[in-house]
Amino acid sequence: MSSSRSVYSTDSGRLCPDCNKAVAACICQQQKKLLIKGDGIVRISRETKGRGGKGVSLISGLSLDDDAIKQLSGKLKKLCGTGGTVKDGVIEIQGDQRDKLLIYLSEQGYKAKLAGG
Ligand SMILES: [Zn+2]
Numbered sequence: 001m002s003s004s005r006s007v008y009s010t011d012s013g014r015l016c017p018d019c020n021k022a023v024a025a026c027i028c029q030q031q032k033k034l035l036i037k038g039d040g041i042v043r044i045s046r047e048t049k050g051r052g053g054k055g056v057s058l059i060s061g062l063s064l065d066d067d068a069i070k071q072l073s074g075k076l077k078k079l080c081g082t083g084g085t086v087k088d089g090v091i092e093i094q095g096d097q098r099d100k101l102l103i104y105l106s107e108q109g110y111k112a113k114l115a116g117g
Pocket residue numbers: 016017018019020021026027028029
């Protein structure tokens with residue numbers, strides 16, 4: 001009576017280790033693609049919590065690789081005449097620069113919009 005292995009597979013084949021659904025019905029890959037690509041909209045928001053002063057402007061949703069994001073952040077820092085950094089694919093620019101960033105990114109062909117507070 002040791003045929004219990006078959007419990008862990010189905011007629012449709014292997015199970016996805018992430019969602020335990022049959023691989024054919026798995027949506028993990030699709031979700032990963034969505035995560036990477038996002039919805040194509042670049043969001044500009046402001047973060048003031050624990051930052052003191054004017055806080056920072058955050059640009060998220062960029063579907064660029066690390067190098068391209070660093071290059072873009074350099075341009076944005078120059079544009080705003082301020083400092084900034086990149087964290088986890090999100091560009092941080094010091095101060096409230098949302099209007100400038102929105103105009104610049106729109107000019108560059110990004111679908112940018114203001115988000116959050
Ligand atoms: Zn899955």
